[in-house]
Each structure stands twice: as structure tokens, then as C-alpha cells.
Amino acid sequence: MTFSRIAVKTQPYEWGRFGLNSKAGQLAAADPSVVIDAKTPYAELWMGTHPNAPSLLWGSSTPLKAALTEANLSPAVSARFAGDLPFLFKVLSIEKALSIQAHPDKKLAESLFARFPTVYKDSNHKPEMTVALTDFEALIGFRALVEINANLLKYPEFAAVIDETVRAHFAASVNSSEVEQKKALKALFKSLMERDAGIVASQIRTLVTRLSSSAHAVGTTEELLVRLDSQFPGDVGIFCALLLNYVKLAPGEAIFLAANEPHAYISGDCVECMAASDNVVRSGLTPKFKDVNTLVEMLTYNNGPAESQILKGDPYQNSLTSFLYDPPIEEFSIVRTTLPASASESFKGVEGPSILIVTSGNGTIVAPQDGVVKTHDAGLGFVFFVGANVEITLTAGSEEFTAYRAYCV
Structure with a gap:
């Protein structure tokens, strides 16, 4: 198998957006x-071979994993990666904030899995990258210390929950x-x-109570604190918004979340890729x-402004319409392609496997299948597996066409 549409699955986590208000739901409706x-x-919409929601070859009950070979992986x-995809590709649609969290590095993941297999269910690390599909909010990394100290002075309730000696130090x-x-x-x-x-x-x-006595513009720290409390009343994570950088991404902007770095997604739709x-x-x-x-012991405690962590992508293969997000890990990279109506772009074969999803518009993909080059419909929400070294051509229909492709080489 060199190229195939695949059937993918959604996850109904309680923090997600509902029905067709969810980008994940809209894309899932392609099936x-x-x-x-x-x-x-x-x-969430999951694309890959993870056993919690494995993708299938389109129109069959064959798992994608069963169709992987040395040839189509490279x-x-x-x-x-033991004959498997090393990444899990997703679309997330967030209505309610996700937890304050971090992902372990490989050594810690192995230790946690060995000691607590019912909580940490595999031994792999989980670096991840997020690219915004809509306006997107997140908390990432610790703020600069001078900014945290300013928040301790500005918000006396925050200072009151920190040990006085610790605060002075x-x-x-x-x-x-x-x-x-x-x-x-x-x-x-x-x-x-x-x-x-x-x-x-x-x-x-x-x-x-104090903050609610005044109106605050959406997207300010004060509004965020009140909003988080409406979702998780009295939760300690609300104070974490005064410790972590609050960032707002425009569509096409990305963040990379390395191991042992704190973060939380707050709202919006995105594509996300991570180690499996x-x-x-x-x-x-x-x-x-x-x-x-x-969590306290694993974090790096790196700190500073978040602007350097926001990525806009670099031109891919000298393209004017495709941009590469290339994190410093071996499991995956992401390419975003946005074509004007009726435009086309051809891509050389990637040296490893990839998964491609159409996130807006409709078009076609020219790719070989079963030894014959064919033109395949590529509608909104269509998802494809592309084998190693397979050349493809994307063509937009009557409106702008956007596709995201995760790959490993």
C-alpha cells in the first residue's frame, strides 16, 4: 500500500466543543x-495507529497498522520504530481548559511505567506540537521571574497561598x-x-469575587482567572495562570511543547502531533x-517570555504556499499547505510515512495507488496515509484549500 484514504475516530472528552461547533466534529462528518x-x-480526532483509537483503511475493517510495511514506512x-508509526496526529477542539500538565522525557516515562503501569500506560515520551486552526489560547512555560514577582504583589490572594519564607527568597x-x-x-x-x-x-x-466586581476585556489575565474559576471552581490551577505564560495564537501559528515543560490548552481548535x-x-x-x-520534580523550571516559543513555520521545499514546522525531535514534523482556488502544488516523495488531513475547502490529490497514478477526491475532513517516497499533487477546488501533513523521515 503506497497511498490510501483512512477512516479515523473521535474522542468525546468532556472538555471538547459540542456537535458541529467542534472542528473535530466537522471533520469527522466527512465519514x-x-x-x-x-x-x-x-x-479530539485521532489519526494513526494508537490502540486507543486506531485508524482503518477506508471502506474496510483493516487497521492501518496491519497495512504498514518496511517499504511504505521506509x-x-x-x-x-519497530515497524510502526512513531507519531499520533490529532485535531483538538477545546471548549473548556485542559489540565495543567507536563509530559515525561523517555527516561522518566520508562520509570513511571515500570512503577505505576495503571496510571502511566506506556514507556514512551510525549513531545508535542500544536498548530492553531482558529484563534487559540494556552498556558506554556513559566513566566519570567520578575513577572511572577509582580503578580505576587498585584494579586495578594496569590501571595497568601505561598509560604512567606519561600516568597521572600x-x-x-x-x-x-x-x-x-x-x-x-x-x-x-x-x-x-x-x-x-x-x-x-x-x-x-x-x-x-474582587475581580468580578469590575468588567474585564476577554483575553486579559483578570478575565482568564474568572473564566477558569467558572470551569474549575477553587482549583489550584487557577493560580498557575499567574505563573505560566498566557499566549494567544492566530491560525497558522504553532507552539512546541518539549518534555518536562508545564502547559495547558485553554480554548480553540488546533492540529496536534505527538510521539505515540x-x-x-x-x-x-x-x-x-x-x-x-x-510534576514538581520533573519540570526544568526554564522561564522567560513565551514569544520565542511561538512558531510561524518556514517555507517548505522553497514553496510559497507550504510551511514547515520542524521540532527538534525525530518522531515528526508538520507541513501546512494553503492553496488559492484552482491552484496546484506538487511534492517530492518524503523519505518516510505521512498522514494528511484536509482542514478547509475541497480539492483533489494525484497519487499512485496499486501501481496506478490516480486522481483522488480530497474533501473537507478526508484523511490519507501517504507511504514513503510517494510523490503527490494537491489541487484546490473552487475555494481556498488547506491541508496539514505530519511525517517522519
């Missing part, structure tokens, strides 16, 4: 066997060495995470298990 329910949250990818560390800054930040985060939940909830009630793992260490904005000790 005529899928009936979109207005009362169901369509949080000998190099097949050997490195943190304030004194703002202009110290990087090593001392990270130690002070770790102590501050640990103090917050270990504070009695009743005290935290009481201070959040005071904070939100489901390992998450949580600490707030969630009713799920919070592994506070592990």
Missing part, C-alpha cells in the same frame, strides 16, 4: 457512517544566577502545589489524578 450529535463533545523508520532571587532562580521557582511552585486545598479555594473565592504516547502528569484544572510530587 458518511458518522452521525454528529449536537449534545456530544467532539474533543527501512530506516521501520527499524527505528523568591523575591530576592530575581536578580541572582540562573541556578538560584530555578531553585527559587521550584520552591515557589512546590509551595503552591502543596498548599491546603481549602486555603487555596478560599483565596480563589476572594480573588474572583498517552503519558500525562497533571497537577491542576482537572478532576483526574494529580501527581504533584512527580
Whole structure:
């Protein structure tokens, strides 16, 4: 198999957008066997071979994984990743904030899986990249220490849940060495995470009551704090919004989330790609298990403005219409192609496997299938597996056409 449309599956997590308000739901509706329910949250659309929602070859019950060969993966990818896709490709549609979390590196993932296999269900790491499809909000990485210190002064309720000695040491560390800054930040985060939940909830009630007495523009820190409390009343993760960078992405902008870095998605639709793992260490904005000790110890405590983490993509193969998001890992890269109406673009074969999804418009893909070059319909929500070294041509229909392609070489 060199090229095939694939059938993909959705996940109805409670934080997702409902029905056709969800981009994941809209794209899933490309499958005529899928009936979109207005009362169901369509949080994620999964594309790949992960056992929790494996893709199938279109029109059959054959799992995509069963059709993978050394030839369509490439000998190099097949050997490195045990004959499987090394990435999981997704579309996320977020109505309600996801948990404050981080993903373990490979060494920690192996340790967590060995010790707690019912919680951490595989031994792989999970670096991930997100590209916004709509306006998108997230918390990523720790703010600069001077900014955190300013928030401690601006929001007395935040300061009240931090141990006084820890807070004083943190304030004194703002202009110290990087090593001392990270130690002070770790102590501050640990103090917050270990504070009695009743005290935290009481201070959040005071904070939100105070902030709610005035109107705040959408997208300000004050509005975000009130909004998060409406979703997770009294949760310690609300204070994390004063520790982590709050970023707003425009469509086409991306963030890369390395191992052991804190983050949370707040709202919007995106494509996301990650190493094939489901390992998450949580600490707030969630009713799920919070592994506070592990999270406190695993984080890098890197800190500073988030602007350098926002990626806009680089031209792909000297193209004017395709842009590459290339994280510093071996499992995946992403290409975004946006074609004007009736325009075409041809691509040389990628040296490894890829999965492509049409996220707006309609068009066609010219690609070989069963030894014959064919023209395939490529409508909104159509998803394709493209084997290694397969050349393809994308052509837009009567309107702008956008496709995202995740690949490994």
C-alpha cells in the first residue's frame, strides 16, 4: 500500500466543543457512517495507529497498522520504530481548559511505567506540537521571574497561598544566577502545589469575587482567572495562570511543547502531533489524578517570555504556499499547505510515512495507488496515509484549500 484514504475516530472528552461547533466534529462528518450529535463533545480526532483509537483503511475493517510495511514506512523508520508509526496526529477542539500538565522525557516515562503501569500506560515520551486552526489560547512555560514577582504583589490572594519564607527568597532571587532562580521557582511552585486545598479555594473565592466586581476585556489575565474559576471552581490551577505564560495564537501559528515543560490548552481548535504516547502528569484544572510530587520534580523550571516559543513555520521545499514546522525531535514534523482556488502544488516523495488531513475547502490529490497514478477526491475532513517516497499533487477546488501533513523521515 503506497497511498490510501483512512477512516479515523473521535474522542468525546468532556472538555471538547459540542456537535458541529467542534472542528473535530466537522471533520469527522466527512465519514458518511458518522452521525454528529449536537449534545456530544467532539474533543479530539485521532489519526494513526494508537490502540486507543486506531485508524482503518477506508471502506474496510483493516487497521492501518496491519497495512504498514518496511517499504511504505521506509527501512530506516521501520527499524527505528519497530515497524510502526512513531507519531499520533490529532485535531483538538477545546471548549473548556485542559489540565495543567507536563509530559515525561523517555527516561522518566520508562520509570513511571515500570512503577505505576495503571496510571502511566506506556514507556514512551510525549513531545508535542500544536498548530492553531482558529484563534487559540494556552498556558506554556513559566513566566519570567520578575513577572511572577509582580503578580505576587498585584494579586495578594496569590501571595497568601505561598509560604512567606519561600516568597521572600523568591523575591530576592530575581536578580541572582540562573541556578538560584530555578531553585527559587521550584520552591515557589512546590509551595503552591502543596498548599491546603481549602486555603487555596478560599483565596480563589476572594480573588474572583474582587475581580468580578469590575468588567474585564476577554483575553486579559483578570478575565482568564474568572473564566477558569467558572470551569474549575477553587482549583489550584487557577493560580498557575499567574505563573505560566498566557499566549494567544492566530491560525497558522504553532507552539512546541518539549518534555518536562508545564502547559495547558485553554480554548480553540488546533492540529496536534505527538510521539505515540498517552503519558500525562497533571497537577491542576482537572478532576483526574494529580501527581504533584512527580510534576514538581520533573519540570526544568526554564522561564522567560513565551514569544520565542511561538512558531510561524518556514517555507517548505522553497514553496510559497507550504510551511514547515520542524521540532527538534525525530518522531515528526508538520507541513501546512494553503492553496488559492484552482491552484496546484506538487511534492517530492518524503523519505518516510505521512498522514494528511484536509482542514478547509475541497480539492483533489494525484497519487499512485496499486501501481496506478490516480486522481483522488480530497474533501473537507478526508484523511490519507501517504507511504514513503510517494510523490503527490494537491489541487484546490473552487475555494481556498488547506491541508496539514505530519511525517517522519
